[in-house]
Amino acid sequence: MTTRPDTQPLTAWVEQVRAGIENGRFPARAFKDQGVHDLEQERLFSKAWCFLAHESEIPSPGDYVTRYIGNNNLIVARDENGDIHANLNVCRHRGNVMCKAEMGNASHFRCSYHGWTYKNSGELVGVPYMKEGYEGRLKRKDWSLVRVRVDAYEGLVFGCLDPEAPSLEEYLGGFQFYLDLYLKHGLGGVEVHGPPDHWIADTDWKICAENFAGDGYHTPVAHQWGFNLGYFPSSGSTHSQGWAVSIPDKGHGIGLGHSPDFPAFGGFPDELAAEMRQALSPEQAEVFARTRTAVGTVFPNLSFLMQPFSLVPGEPGVRFVTMRLYHPVGPGRMEMYSWCLVPRDASAEYKTEAYRAYTLAFGQAGTFEQDDFENWTKVTQAAGMTMVRDIDFPYIMGMESEPDPAFPGPGHAVVPYVNDTNFRNLWARWADYLTGEA
Ligand code: FES
Ligand SMILES: [Fe+2]
Known part of the structure; x- marks a missing residue:
């Protein structure tokens, strides 16, 4: 049991939690606690590289979306030169939220309060009563929107609020190998x-x-109907075959479930599968060929899932990819963003099929999504109960697992796929940030 008397500083509690993780324990309280939520805002989301948008959401000059890092609202926009910028969506004059729309196209943003106007790249260009009011004392260049660092990997645009943080490349730390399995489709x-x-x-x-860092344990139970009704082109008994791969000290993790009878690159049109073999390295192609389901999390809150889903029960499935972002909005409360990713070069028919499969399984009314959120909401609810919050949960599967020396990818790959190794790595990284070690 990890106790946190109200008199104990939260940082000391986090140190206690960190020691517990090494022994395969993690406390319920972490999942619903105002203090933990506040500390995450202050020490985690202010330091980590966090996902903002996919480049294809803003393909043309002027396209923008508004997104969050922690509780900070940002405008992510493509300027007239094609460069992507992320700026705090807050006017420098008196702090009004500038852009109220979620997405759109604009060369400029004009504040609705006193009318300060900024280019989509963030520079202040228009100030009402500039001459008469400010009498030459206001320098426009000093009052641009607050800029946030951005960097991208294969179309994924990330932002970081910490100017001193290491590069995105270093942050991903080899997980790019696995991201490619979702992104290099054609x-x-x-x-x-x-x-x-x-x-x-x-x-x-x-x-x-945690669930998307490779929880293959819940699949045959929470989603049992999918096996029973033939929506999975595989038997549930094979779910535990494959690898749990984590990137030590980075927090990222992926579960690679495979079924011996699932065809290499199955679920994709032939011509796309041929292109994927070209786009991937031989090591990646080997991992991909053996993978039926890939479910992974980029620390802290971005996840991907690729799996086949049969639109007609019993028939071979179509493989779809979903990308999801878990935006925390309070203790035990979040805003979920869920995208369907499709190969850019695929036929319109395949894109539609993949989107149908995604929508039925993982759209907001998707069957899998409902299974998961029913459980996750109850876990969160229980975590706030006075008798539950100081209970620890066991994360002791695979405590003694040795990495598979034959596995061709980077990181720490253990067998079987159903394993807590990835979760211990995830929570250890979380504790690193909350204790200020990261
Ligand atoms: S708050 Fe934006 S112009 Fe005054
Ligand atoms: Fe699930």
Whole structure:
């Protein structure tokens, strides 16, 4: 049991939690606690590289979306030169929220309060009563929107609020190998199939991050209907075959489930599968060929899932990819963003099929999504109960697992796929940030 008397500083509690993780324990309280939520805002989301948008959401000059890092609202926009910028969506004059729309196209943003106007790249260009009011004392260049660092990997645009943080490349730390399994679908890569579904849920973001870091344990139970009714082109008994791969000290993790009878690159049209073999390295192609389901989390709150889903029960499935972001909005409460990614070069028919499969399984009313959120919401609810919050949960599967020396990818790959190794790595990184070690 990890106790946190109210008199104990939260940072000391986090140190205690960190020691517990090494012994395979993690406390319920982390999933619903105002203090933990506040500390995450202050020490985690202010330091980590966080996902903002996929480049295909803003393909043309002037396109923008508004997104969050922690509780900070940002405008992510493509300027007239094609460069992507992220600026705080807050006017420098008196702090009004500038852009109220979620997405659109604009060369400039004009504040609705006193009319200060900024280019989509963030520079202040228009100030009402500039001469008469400010009498030469206001220098426009000093009052641009607050800029946030951005960097991208294969179309994924990330932002970081900490100017001193290491590069995105270093932050990903080799997980790019696995991201490619979701992103290099054909030589043209992937694009979003429309805007994200998003909705508020009384679920802690970390429960989702953990589940998507490779929880193959719940699949045959929570989603049992999918096996029973033939929506999975595989038997549930094979779910535990494959690897759990984590990137030590980075927090990222992926579950690679495979079924011996699932064809290499199955679920994709032949011509796309041929292009994917070209786009991936031989090591990646080997991992991909053996993978039926890939479910992974980029620390802290971005996840991906690729799996086949049969639109007609019993028939071979179509493989779809979903990307999801868990935006924390309070203790035990989050806003979910969920996208369907499709190969840019695929036929319109395949894109539509993949989107249908995604929508039925993982759209906001998707069957899998409902299974998961029913459980996650109850876990969150229980975590706030006075008798539950100081209970620890066991994360002791695979405590003695040795990495598979034959596995061709980077990181720490253990067998079987059903394993707590990835979760211990995820929570250790979380504790690093909350204790200020990261
Ligand atoms: S708050 Fe934006 S112009 Fe005054
Ligand atoms: Fe699930």
